[in-house]
Amino acid sequence: MTVIIITTFEKSxxxxxxxxxxTRVRWALEEVGQPYEVRPVSFRAMKELAHLALHPFGQIPTYEEGNLTLFETGAIVFHIAEQHAGLLPRDANAQARAITWMFAALNTIEPPILELVNAKLLESDKPWNKERMPLLRNRVRDRLKQLSVYLGESNWLDGAFSAGDLMMVSVLLRLKSSGLLNEYPNLAAYVARGEARPAYKRAFDAQLALYMASQQSVSPDSTP
Amino acid sequence: MTVIIITTFEKSxxxxxxxxxxTRVRWALEEVGQPYEVRPVSFRAMKELAHLALHPFGQIPTYEEGNLTLFETGAIVFHIAEQHAGLLPRDANAQARAITWMFAALNTIEPPILELVNAKLLESDKPWNKERMPLLRNRVRDRLKQLSVYLGESNWLDGAFSAGDLMMVSVLLRLKSSGLLNEYPNLAAYVARGEARPAYKRAFDAQLALYMASQQSVSPDSTP
Known part of the structure; x- marks a missing residue:
């Protein structure tokens, strides 16, 4: 069997x-029961040519499987879902709808969330940030409200759990510290259902274990 | 043959x-030679229940084909590319890489471009906008530089023209009025190659014709 290797932050x-x-890729691999190996990459190494050959934008994760190399989480999760049973329905129309939710998570829900995250990360020292944050929170609310109405009392977005839910829950998890998720109880419950899946727990624990280990060891970059 | 119906802005x-x-969906349909019908939707109707049943986020385009309804441009273009020859390579690995570029266009390149567009559209009256714009332009440049290095002298992102190029060119077209594209001559040439494709021209002309017609007719919303 071909070994699957993903890259991760050396110290997240x-x-x-x-x-x-x-974590999104780990979760997908755990859902379909595929083992994988991890190659942690330092921030410095992420911008070097060897890694840029795998990922033109110098980020993690990447995915290597034999002579196939992929980057971009959505594409990697889709590839895993297409190759192995468990993340996409078999019915062609249901499958197209599950894929729709993958794209909706990444291109409709995540962008306003990223704007909010970026404002905290990159503009917290700017004089406008305090006045601007409520605007950004409202833009996120606009989308959450629509998503909440759509989801209603359903457990998952379209029938059984799919790669669309995996991606949507992963995107919504970014909002935990903002408090916004709790304004929409059905969305908070939806995210909690995702987190309760054994495959998610295994993925979460694995990335946490790597982080904890990185705190106890000397970085490879600093050894001779 | 099942009729394909897409929704568009009544007045773009x-x-x-x-x-x-x-335009992205029209372009994909033109590339694979599939005829389609258009149902223009007014801004008011986009937020009404009949349209929200097709698109939970109240946007255009949607895609109807028999008993299948899709929204989210990336998902629609992917569905078209999967159903018809012309937008995805046959080789499995090459196909996975083309899909990677679709996701990269929508989740890595488009978000900073949307931040720039949003700053113009939604925050032009804010006191911080003038000082903030250079930050946003630099965030776009960070990505364009990496994309430019990756593309180099190639005509398309990975071998022959694919749905990945269709999506990337469409995303980059948003930058035309910003002047940023011209800072990267190989990216400007790449976009021009996309625009020169007969299928793109047909898609562009069709949406322009609809807009021109909308200027000459009374809106259905205002008739009794």
């Missing part, structure tokens, strides 16, 4: 909170 | 510049 900047994008 | 806010997302 979220301190093992599970928000780095490798 | 970009005045026929081709930046509304239905």
């Amino acid at each position: 900047p979220d301190r093992g909170a599970g928000l780095a994008r490798d | 806010p970009d005045r026929g510049a081709g930046l509304a997302r239905d």
Whole structure:
């Protein structure tokens, strides 16, 4: 069997909170029962040519499987879902709808969330940030409200759990510290259902264990 | 043959510049030679229940084909590419890489471009906007630089033209008025190659014709 290798942060900047994008790929691999190996990459190495050859934008995760190399979490999760049973329905129309939710998570729900995250990360020292944050929170609310109405009392977005839910829950998890998720109880419950899946727990625990280990060891970059 | 119906803006806010997302779907349908019908939707009708049943986020385009309804441009273009020859390579690995570029266009390149567009559209009256714009332009440049290095002298992102190029060119077209594209001559040439494709021209002309017609007729919303 071909070995699957993914790259991750050597020391995740979220301190093992599970928000780095490798968690999405780990989760998908756990859902379909595929073993994988991890190659941690330092921030410095991420911008070097060897890694840029795998990922033109110098990020993690990447995915290697024999002579196939992929980057971009959505594409990697889709590839895993297409190759193995468990993340996409068999019916062609249901499958197209599950894929729709993957794209909706990444291109409709995540962008306003990223704007909010970026404002905290990159503009917290700017004089406008305090006045601007409520605007950004409202833009996120606009989308959450629509998603909440759509989801209603359903457990998952379209029938059984799919790669669309995996991606949507992963995107919504970024909002935990903002408090916004709790304004929509059915969305908070939806995210909690995702987190309660054994495959998610295994993925989360694995990335946390790597972070904890990185705190106890000397970085490879600093050894001779 | 099942009729394909897409929804579009009744009066595109970009005045026929081709930046509304239905152009991406039209382009894909033209590349694979599939005829389609158009149902224009007014801004008011987009927020009403009949349209929300097709698109939970109240946007255009949607895609109807028999008993299948899709929204989210990435998902629609992917569905078209999967159903018809012309937008995805046959080799499995090459196909996975083309899909990677679709996701990269929508989740890595488009978000900073949308931040720039949103700053112009939604925050032009704010006191911070003038000082903030250079930050946003630099965030776009960070990505364009990496994309430019990756593309190099190639005509398309990975071998022959694919749905990945269709999506990337469509995303980059949003930058035309910003002047940023011209800072990377190989990216400007790449976008021009996309625009020169007969299928793109047919898609562009069709959406422009609809906009021009909307200027000459009374809106259905205002008739009794």
